[in-house]
Amino acid sequence: MKPWLLLSLAIVAEIIATTSLKLSLGFTRTLPSVVVVVGYGAAFWLESLTMKALPLGLTYAIWSGAGTVGAVIIGALIWQEALTPARLVGMGLIVVGVAVLGIYGKGHGQ
DSSP states (O other): OOHHHHHHHHHHHHHHHHHHHHHTTTTTSHHHHHHHHHHHHHHHHHHHHHTTTSOHHHHHHHHHHHHHHHHHHHHHHHHOOOOOHHHHHHHHHHHHHHHHHHHHSTTTTO
8 A cells, every 4th residue: 555545644643542531531431442442553553654655754754744733623613622823833833844744754865
């Protein structure tokens, strides 16, 4: 499977697991708790497969950055958590940071 597809699936699994973590209410609800464990397991497995083809730093930056931005968006959509200017700036900085790693990372002349 292509590394970018694997990474995308890892990000989706991580966002599902993180969302389920909130839904588990401190691991007191069985189904969301199971989804947390399976989701994070799948996310780490898929990310490990991705790292066979892509650099560790770039892979982790994209995975964690997209997961963080995704979690903030899910929080806003499902739990009406505020998308304040500070949160929007923070998400923008994450995206810029990941882009800088991708553009200027190892293998791109630096």
